Amino acid sequence: MAKKSQGLFAHLPPISAEVAPRRVVGEPTDKITVALLKRQTVWLDELALALRKHTGHRVRRVELIRSLVENASRTYKLTETASLNRAARELLGDEAAAVH
Numbered sequence: 001m002a003k004k005s006q007g008l009f010a011h012l013p014p015i016s017a018e019v020a021p022r023r024v025v026g027e028p029t030d031k032i033t034v035a036l037l038k039r040q041t042v043w044l045d046e047l048a049l050a051l052r053k054h055t056g057h058r059v060r061r062v063e064l065i066r067s068l069v070e071n072a073s074r075t076y077k078l079t080e081t082a083s084l085n086r087a088a089r090e091l092l093g094d095e096a097a098a099v100h
Contacts, residue, residue, distance in 0.1 A: 034065070 036044075041061075048059045076087035 044061045044064050047064060048061065051057065051059045072087070072091070076091075077083040
């Protein structure tokens with residue numbers, strides 16, 4: 001089995017020793033558990049492999065999830081109704097985003 005796995009990744013460039021910091025040192029964190037659908041996990045893995053192939057850097061699922069949350073926190077302003085409406089539509093879908 002190990003030989004098969006090595007063959008899968010043989011085409012990828014070697015991992016650089018110079019990897020960007022994975023999170024801000026000293027910033028408080030919370031440990032959470034998230035259950036994803038299989039297709040979501042597969043997409044994260046495919047994205048991680050594509051990024052590794054493109055950049056040579058290994059990217060973990062948690063880093064991708066952190067990046068997605070960070071980007072959403074910059075994109076959607078919790079204090080603006082228009083931004084919340086847009087977030088509801090884009091993140092939850094039109095049906096789930098109905099404002100009461």
